[in-house]
Amino acid sequence: MPDIKCTVTECEHNQNVKCAAPMIQVDRNGTNKALKSDNTKCETFKNK
Ligand code: SF4
Structure with a gap:
């Protein structure tokens, strides 16, 4: 990667x-269309 x-x-x-x-x-973060980076989120995040 x-x-x-x-x-x-x-x-x-x-x-x-x-x-x-x-x-x-x-993935998109609670929106149908991402227009800025705030509209995205990492789903692989795992809290330590
Ligand atoms: S370190 Fe965690 S939050 Fe950052 S990109 Fe990788 S999986 Fe996502």
Whole structure:
């Protein structure tokens, strides 16, 4: 997987401010059409 910088260090998949998950799923965040990054969210997040 390409390098994904992620500052969500409370996620179990986060290692040194990068995502170490083998794959991630990103979905729209409560909207039918994403118009800005705030309209997206990482579904692979897992609290440590
Ligand atoms: S799973 Fe999502 S929230 Fe967690 S480190 Fe990877 S990109 Fe960040």
